[in-house]
Amino acid sequence: MVLPIYTPRRAVHDVHTVYDEKATFDHDEDPMLPVQTPGAGTVRGKYIAPFCKMLKSTIFQNMTQELKTLSLVFEDTCPSLDELQEVSDALATMSNLEDLTLMGLPSPDSDGWILRRCSFSLRRFRSNLSLSSKDVQSFLNRQSSIVDLSSTSCLRSSRGHSNNTAPYDPLPLKLLPNLTHLECPAPVLLSILLASPPMRPLTHLRVDFTGIKSLEESEALACLSLFSSTLESLSVRRVPPSGQPNPANGGVVGLSTGDFVERFAERRRWPKLTFLELIDGPFDATVVPSLQEIVSTHFPGLDTLVWAPSSGVPADGAGQTLTPTGVATTFMTFCPALSAFTLLQNVEESKAMKHVTYTRGDNDSVVVAPHTSAV
16 A cells, blocks of 8 residues: 655755755645655654654554655654654654654754664764764764765864863764765864864765854864865855854954855865855955956866855846856856856845856857746
């Protein structure tokens, strides 16, 4: 008997933005809708506990064995201990799960106990659970097949912080030996740097510098540069919660886009990098020449560049000195390997923004790709 799995109307994770737990979900959508693809599903909010309780029934045993991908997104709900026990019991019945998302758990430092009885072997794990949790580390120690990890937490030091100790613990080398895809806050890079040796064969990295302290940013950027020889895709977010940079704090959000990229790109070769995304502060047309020069110098093989200033770029015809088409032309002209350049732009006479992609046309002209995505 084939039973319906439930999933939201759209994907949980946006492919172009670093994970924002509260902004990702549209609360007006139906929390459950049937999906035709068996073996995969997402359940959200108050429906999680009933769903997990249902899976424990004997008539649903086949479903638990067929599940390959599962997302449980708690949103703003605060599950009771009994409801979390239902989740733990349901996870314990799944032996073939390969992709698990647990987001919105109310107590990231202590809710990791729900993973204690899991017997499946994951390839992908996304969670807001604390990486410092003993339960989470014990779980990851049993998950050597994970190649893709997304975390919203850091490894805060268990010894406290002083002038003589690092504020973060190392990421144990025995954990995640096959990790190639990582999405995380910048301090997780410090935990990787503290390990000995610090390297993991990362090929895809999405890192968030939002809120990072100025004393930690240089070390995080140094760690980022360690992956220059292996990275194929890099996405960097550095927008403070207010959406405005604050140069006074001395942090990376006070640097221009070009200066920021230069800090991790200089004196390194990036032979495999083909995708670069910069989720940035307000647009500043004066940084275009320097950013273009840095990109063409340090990333000669770059195929796709995405630049998403928080305020968007004024649309063509809005009276600004440098139009989006002009920006795209600058990059396409001086970055010969670039085949696609995406800008987050303002929509005229509207507060909405959209991603507009430019490609090469005939005679190396710059043309707008037929498909754009609204924000």
